Amino acid sequence: MNSENNLGKKEGDSGFAPAASPTAATTIITHDDAILGGETTINTQGENMPAWFARPKEAKGALPVVLVVQEIFGVHEHIRDICRRLAAEGYLAVAPELYFRQGDPSEYSDIKQLLDNVVSKVPDAQVLADLDHVANWAAKHGGDMRNMAITGFCWGGRIVWLYAAHNPQLKAGVAWYGRLVGEKSMKQPKHPIDIAVDLNAPVLGLYGAKDEGIPLESVDSMRQALHAANATAEIIVYPEAGHAFNADYRPSYHAESAKDGWQRMLAWFHQYGVKPTSK
Known part of the structure; x- marks a missing residue:
């Protein structure tokens, strides 16, 4: 897998959400001739939901599936690249536009307006049902629902925890800095x-000690709740990382923590059986 910095692009043609602009010099765009990616639509609850998918071009048998849940910014270029990175590891990765009924994040340049006008109006029940339909779509397009994981970032990190308690077919989840209480x-x-x-599936939580929006007290409370429930879960806290430390297109990016988190995510998937046959 080759990656390169996304330099030389003007705002507006980068594929990144306007509310997340400007993009940082650390932005990573993945190029790999061995993967196939593109837009699709997924029928869910009587409507067609836009989505982005990526997969290896050549695969023997059904592929392990990773559902990728967006940040507040929707399925913009960073989330699409997460799918490409997972495809390069041998997965069928699918990122659905989970706000599509409530609004389009690309129409907002202000984070507060995006949160107030779109994100806050999205019901959890709708999201969980839509993800079930994404899993069904994956099963019909070369994926193996018996070999399925989920990962998500920020807004999507919270959804990972909820979905792990929702779908008994899920085998593993990795939540990146998702809110735990509220x-x-x-x-x-x-x-x-x-x-x-x-929880039906083992969940790994990846958090930053310097995250001002997710205080360590809430992380400790979650750890205690998981311990009391005897749940199969683990929470890693990176001492030097803040919120959105994996967002390489933002100033919040903390490369060391992000790289370690990515390897821990893959190892977690592999540990619980969600891995390509060649791995």
Whole structure:
């Protein structure tokens, strides 16, 4: 797999969400002739949901599947590249546009407006049901639902915990800096700390000690809840990392923590059986 910095592109043609601009010089774009990626649509609850997928061009048999859950910025270039990186490892990776009913993140240049007008209106129940349909789509397009994992970032990290308690077919999950506690509402009736006892699949949580939005107290509370539930889960906290430390296109990127987290994610998938036959 070859990666290169995304330099020389102007804002607006980079494929990154406007609310996440400008992109940093550390931005990674993956190029690999052995992978195939592109847009698709997935029928879910009577509607066609846009999605991005990536997979190896040549594969023997059904591929292990990784559902990739977006940040608040939607399925922009960084999330598409996460799919390409996973495809280079031998996975069928699929990232659905989970806000598609509520709005388009690419229409917002202000993070607060994006959160208020789109993200806050997305119900958890809708997201979990849509991800079930993504899994079914993967099974019909060369993926093996019996060999399925999920990973997500920020907003998507929280969803990873919830989905691991929702789908009994899931074999592993890796949550990157997803919120663990919060106020409950009709759209968000439960948070990860509330479903620790209900996990169906092993979950690895990757967090930053300098994350101002996810205090270490909430991470410790989640650890205690997981321990009390005797859940198969682990939480790693990187001392020098803040929020979004894997977001190489943002100033928050912490390369050492991101690289270690990526290897831990792959090892977690492999440990629980979600791995290409060649690995």
